[in-house]
Amino acid sequence: MLEVEQKGAIASEDRRWDSCFLTDSEASIGVYRQAIADAAEEVIRQFASQKQPYSGATPIELVAGLAGTEIGPENPQLLAEILKKVGEKAIAHSVVVTHPRCIAHLHCPPLIPALAAEVLISATNQSMDSWDQSPAATVLEQQLTNWLCSEFGYDAAADGIFTSGGTQSNFMGMLLARDRYAKQELNWSIQQQGLPPQAHQWRILCSDVAHFTIRQSCALLGLGEKAVIPVETDENYRLSPDAVRVKLAELQAQGLTAIAMVATVGTTDFGSIDPLIPLAEIAQENGLWLHVDAAYGGALVMSDRYRPQLAGIELADSITVDFHKLFYQPISCGAFLLKDKSNFDLMKLHADYLNPETNEAEGIPDLVTKSIQTTRRFDALKLWISLQTLGRATFGAMIETTIELAAAAGEMIRADSQLELATIPTLNAVVFRYSSEKKDQDNWINSQIRFTLLQGGEVVLAQTCIAEKTYLKFTLLNPRTTLADVGQILERVKQVGTQFSLSLSN
Numbered sequence: 247m248l249e250v251e252q253k254g255a256i257a258s259e260d261r262r263w264d265s266c267f268l269t270d271s272e273a274s275i276g277v278y279r280q281a282i283a284d285a286a287e288e289v290i291r292q293f294a295s296q297k298q299p300y301s302g303a304t305p306i307e308l309v310a311g312l313a314g315t316e317i318g319p320e321n322p323q324l325l326a327e328i329l330k331k332v333g334e335k336a337i338a339h340s341v342v343v344t345h346p347r348c349i350a351h352l353h354c355p356p357l358i359p360a361l362a363a364e365v366l367i368s369a370t371n372q373s374m375d376s377w378d379q380s381p382a383a384t385v386l387e388q389q390l391t392n393w394l395c396s397e398f399g400y401d402a403a404a405d406g407i408f409t410s411g412g413t414q415s416n417f418m419g420m421l422l423a424r425d426r427y428a429k430q431e432l433n434w435s436i437q438q439q440g441l442p443p444q445a446h447q448w449r450i451l452c453s454d455v456a457h458f459t460i461r462q463s464c465a466l467l468g469l470g471e472k473a474v475i476p477v478e479t480d481e482n483y484r485l486s487p488d489a490v491r492v493k494l495a496e497l498q499a500q501g502l503t504a505i506a507m508v509a510t511v512g513t514t515d516f517g518s519i520d521p522l523i524p525l526a527e528i529a530q531e532n533g534l535w536l537h538v539d540a541a542y543g544g545a546l547v548m549s550d551r552y553r554p555q556l557a558g559i560e561l562a563d564s565i566t567v568d569f570h571k572l573f574y575q576p577i578s579c580g581a582f583l584l585k586d587k588s589n590f591d592l593m594k595l596h597a598d599y600l601n602p603e604t605n606e607a608e609g610i611p612d613l614v615t616k617s618i619q620t621t622r623r624f625d626a627l628k629l630w631i632s633l634q635t636l637g638r639a640t641f642g643a644m645i646e647t648t649i650e651l652a653a654a655a656g657e658m659i660r661a662d663s664q665l666e667l668a669t670i671p672t673l674n675a676v677v678f679r680y681s682s683e684k685k686d687q688d689n690w691i692n693s694q695i696r697f698t699l700l701q702g703g704e705v706v707l708a709q710t711c712i713a714e715k716t717y718l719k720f721t722l723l724n725p726r727t728t729l730a731d732v733g734q735i736l737e738r739v740k741q742v743g744t745q746f747s748l749s750l751s752n
């Protein structure tokens with residue numbers, strides 16, 4: 247071998263690419279260290295050090311700023327220079343999710359241990375589809391999934407899978423609900439035969455403020471958006487069990503078949519939590535699959551104080567939980583949990599090259615059989631590292647801080663005659679509006695407030711609509727946001743609101 251190499255006929259390794267890939271050579275390791283350090287410096291310079299939550303750049307300014315960059319140049323350029331350029335032109339115009347006044351969406355500041363985990367995840371590039379592409383990663387993800395199942399009150403019959411987020415998890419919940427019904431009631435395999443003729447009569451109940459991905463999933467699953475029956479909520483935006491019973495009777499009278507119900511733990515706009523125990527009872531009595539969308543509120547499991555609000559979640563057939571929201575993980579990271587793991591069989595497929603049927607007999611674990619993704623990131627690692635680095639108490643304290651801040655913000659708004667609170671906050675979403683004397687102009691004024699504060703780079707706020715009225719929304723995920731920040735933001739909301747209101751009288 248040595249002899250061959252010395253002759254130069256076959257080199258054991260081609261060193262030309264050492265600056266492109268991370269290997270065991272000193273040259274490659276040096277390039278890698280410098281690249282990661284330079285990238286971190288650029289994040290610190292152009293992102294972490296920002297004094298405002300947004301630069302205020304308009305779409306036109308961003309287009310102009312990036313124009314003139316040759317995207318696919320013929321020859322190499324220095325990474326350090328590219329990082330500097332993209333830092334100035336793009337990273338500096340990010341919304342600063344770590345800023346205390348970036349409080350629009352369910353869009354969290356990511357934890358530092360999770361950022362370190364991302365370095366491991368991307369460098370090792372394990373793919374979670376087959377065991378031979380992710381040996382230890384497969385085992386670690388499975389152990390974390392088992393832990394999550396037990397945290398949510400499931401027993402050993404349960405299982406789950408990491409997903410790209412709530413959209414995918416809700417899709418899986420609706421998919422299994424649909425296929426289980428067909429299997430159980432009609433002995434029909436949708437996987438093999440497609441939808442049965444009866445499918446056009448199937449209905450899925452959820453609240454009228456459930457996430458739009460329930461409708462989206464049903465559309466994609468061939469049931470049509472019409473299959474989703476929105477049920478009215480009470481004054482706190484919770485699904486009312488009485489209203490569900492009325493709706494079920496109506497459906498029956500129309501000859502339609504309810505197959506599933508979705509309860510939400512933490513609605514996107516209001517943070518409201520549907521009453522899980524009475525809803526689970528109704529699901530049980532009527533043979534409905536109960537899916538709990540806890541994308542947002544599932545994080546209460548980390549707080550001793552608020553965890554009791556999840557009581558009954560263990561009765562659900564399936565659960566959606568997101569970690570890139572109140573678990574403070576970088577995008578993307580979510581999970582789908584299933585009370586009875588045998589239901590994963592409904593979507594099981596075998597590919598000879600990935601997960602041959604012989605795997606089971608040979609004791610080789612594979613996760614692809616439970617996933618609708620094939621190639622999949624090792625996102626479980628960042629949650630695993632974060633949970634251990636912070637510990638439960640710190641996680642709990644962060645979540646509790648934000649819930650208490652939202653309650654105090656709600657009080658502050660309620661006490662102010664120029665502001666109108668939509669509802670008492672449940673989690674950390676606060677929905678309110680500026681209220682002028684020109685009631686018919688308030689929709690326009692509130693959207694102008696949001697736009698003005700964004701364009702000035704002062705505050706990143708969200709906007710929503712209830713009964714044709716435009717509202718503003720704080721989603722107070724960041725535990726570093728204080729009541730003083732909220733007070734100052736509300737003052738600005740009122741100042742800008744007053745300006746626009748006066749501009750109308752002139």
Ligand SMILES: *Cc1c(COP(=O)(O)O)cnc(C)c1O
Pocket residue numbers: 352410411412413414416457459510512513514539540541542568580
């Ligand atoms: C965010 C959210 C979703 C969608 O999840 P993604 O992670 O954005 O795909 C679904 N349901 C609820 C209640 C959510 O808050």
